[in-house]
Amino acid sequence: MNLPESGYQGEPAAGRWPYVRDVLVFQLKLVLGNVLNVVLLPVSIIAAVYSLFTKKAGRMGTPFYEVLDIARDLEERINIYSAIGGYHATGPSSSRASAHIGDATVDDVVRKVEEVIVREFGSGGTAASAKAAVNRLLDEIRNRKR
Known part of the structure; x- marks a missing residue:
């Protein structure tokens, strides 16, 4: 394998x-x-x-x-x-x-969420700023579907 x-x-x-x-x-x-x-x-x-x-x-x-x-x-x-x-x-x-x-798969959504979290913490962000960034990303994905 x-x-x-x-x-x-x-x-x-x-x-x-x-x-x-x-x-x-x-x-x-x-x-x-x-x-x-x-x-x-x-x-x-x-x-x-x-x-x-x-x-x-x-x-x-x-x-x-x-x-x-x-x-x-x-x-x-x-x-x-x-x-x-x-x-x-x-x-x-x-x-x-x-x-x-839309065209998003579960893997696409997980990958985007990971990227946002890594970017937020990498730039010195806090858990609250990472949560806000993930919420914006999920809102963007949901709005794209309509």
Whole structure:
């Protein structure tokens, strides 16, 4: 197995923090994936039942397959296994999720938050100034989605 560059690499001090980061980000992604599954369960059932009782032009079950397309897009954005290279997308997603979520993946958001925190503390900032900078970044990401 090839370990990623960000993983543990011999010297405890040099590899410890990238490793801890990978563990914490993996845990965050597990939580996000589970939240997605909890939401997806009733939404997919409702879409499937709705598809049985409505007549739409085209493929039977279109609403259900649209839910699957959105779920696939969200799963790819979570990319739970990115610490070991991730996995390949199953193909281009045509879902509407892209319009609502923007192009940011979980890794992109984590990376940007890390950069802001490092920059704030590197310039002599305090925890309060780092928190304010992270809040501005998250507001910017949220506003870009609209």
